[in-house]
Amino acid sequence: MDTSVNNISNILAKADLTKQDIVSLLKSNVEDRNELYRKSALIKEEFVGKYTYYRGLIEFSNICAKNCYYCGIRLDNKNTSRYELDEKTILSAVQFAYENNYGSVVLQGGEREDKVFVEKIDSLLKKIKKLSNGELGVTLSLGEQTKDVYNRWRESGAHRYLLRIESSNIDLYYKLHPNNKKHNFERRLEALQTLQTLEYQTGTGVMIGLPFQTYEDLANDLLFFRDFDIDMVGMGPYIEHAETPLFQHKEKLLPLTERFNLSLKMIAILRLLMKDINIAAATALQAIDPIGREKALKVGANIIMPNITPTINRKNYLLYENKPCIDEGADDCTNCLEARINIAGDTIGYGKKGDSKHYYKRISKKK
Numbered sequence: 143m144d145t146s147v148n149n150i151s152n153i154l155a156k157a158d159l160t161k162q163d164i165v166s167l168l169k170s171n172v173e174d175r176n177e178l179y180r181k182s183a184l185i186k187e188e189f190v191g192k193y194t195y196y197r198g199l200i201e202f203s204n205i206c207a208k209n210c211y212y213c214g215i216r217l218d219n220k221n222t223s224r225y226e227l228d229e230k231t232i233l234s235a236v237q238f239a240y241e242n243n244y245g246s247v248v249l250q251g252g253e254r255e256d257k258v259f260v261e262k263i264d265s266l267l268k269k270i271k272k273l274s275n276g277e278l279g280v281t282l283s284l285g286e287q288t289k290d291v292y293n294r295w296r297e298s299g300a301h302r303y304l305l306r307i308e309s310s311n312i313d314l315y316y317k318l319h320p321n322n323k324k325h326n327f328e329r330r331l332e333a334l335q336t337l338q339t340l341e342y343q344t345g346t347g348v349m350i351g352l353p354f355q356t357y358e359d360l361a362n363d364l365l366f367f368r369d370f371d372i373d374m375v376g377m378g379p380y381i382e383h384a385e386t387p388l389f390q391h392k393e394k395l396l397p398l399t400e401r402f403n404l405s406l407k408m409i410a411i412l413r414l415l416m417k418d419i420n421i422a423a424a425t426a427l428q429a430i431d432p433i434g435r436e437k438a439l440k441v442g443a444n445i446i447m448p449n450i451t452p453t454i455n456r457k458n459y460l461l462y463e464n465k466p467c468i469d470e471g472a473d474d475c476t477n478c479l480e481a482r483i484n485i486a487g488d489t490i491g492y493g494k495k496g497d498s499k500h501y502y503k504r505i506s507k508k509k
């Protein structure tokens with residue numbers, strides 16, 4: 143008798159997954175994981191529909207004040223040519239997203255807290271709102287800021303914020319970051335809480351397949367998202383970068399294909415745990431498998447972030463090695479993407495913001 147399938151069916155039939163159940167699912171073999179994917183696909187269809195929503199990704203600047211050990215654009219990497227897009231360039235990318243019915247844009251970049259930066263984002267948000275008659279959804283992913291700044295940006299038009307916790311295990315967090323004023327686990331947690339209080343659709347996430355990371359850590363990350371009542375998650379494989387301190391631990395890493403499979407399992411399990419949230423198919427999946435993001439959509443993700451950064455700047459936003467699409471214009475990416483998403487079985491929610499259903503439930507509970 144095949145006990146593993148029996149075991150997996152029992153786990154998948156449960157209303158609540160325990161940490162041990164999640165670890166078993168993360169370790170599942172090919173047959174069992176396919177069972178998991180069938181279930182997560184059904185849940186996606188039932189709770190958020192077979193839709194994929196676009197977020198046009200603008201990699202606004204690779205100038206960063208921080209020194210995360212894994213990231214290719216960290217402050218101390220002197221082999222990166224630094225750029226910051228000017229307002230005109232950003233707004234023309236936004237215009238592209240608007241005209242092509244993307245529904246939403248994401249402004250992402252290195253972390254800075256200086257006044258010039260804060261003002262620039264504020265002014266941009268107001269212009270994006272005007273340009274799109276308030277129709278475009280705007281997500282920010284610009285790291286930790288004060289409550290005042292988050293509030294100001296919220297009032298100027300941002301309504302979603304993505305701030306990955308990177309790992310919910312504090313010990314692991316400090317293996318990935320220096321332990322100093324600029325890099326502080328508690329501050330990151332507080333920032334997430336502040337975003338929730340300010341009624342942002344609040345997103346977080348982790349990297350998967352990090353050196354020193356265990357299956358238990360990953361299970362705890364998923365339970366952290368659930369217990370934090372998060373609205374959106376963007377998580378994907380860790381991919382090493384030679385010009386970063388974490389690279390010295392590369393012999394501890396799982397092969398890329400295993401990091402990829404683990405990422406798909408994380409997405410599928412998260413869909414079981416949090417049925418109505420938005421889950422992004424992270425760009426890093428595409429760095430490992432050309433149709434990696436579409437595979438993620440099939441097992442539970444419902445958001446994709448086509449890169450609409452001007453091609454000339456993409457080669458400098460290298461967080462990790464083999465970053466995809468750095469030579470393609472926004473148009474090339476969009477055309478092939480639509481066909482691939484349709485093959486994956488989803489309809490694209492053109493012109494729709496595709497807000498997190500979970501967010502509206504969370505907010506209405508509070509009122």
Ligand code: SAM
Nearest residue numbers: 212213251252253283285306379380381461462
């Ligand atoms: N600076 C902001 C922050 O850190 O929150 C936003 C931009 S940062 C580049 C966006 C995400 O890139 C980070 O949260 C991190 O998870 C991811 N990232 C950085 N280096 C990576 C790597 N080597 N492999 C995979 N993801 C990476």
Ligand code: SF4
Nearest residue numbers: 206208210213216252
């Ligand atoms: Fe800067 Fe974000 Fe990279 Fe950390 S992950 S170095 S904060 S861009």
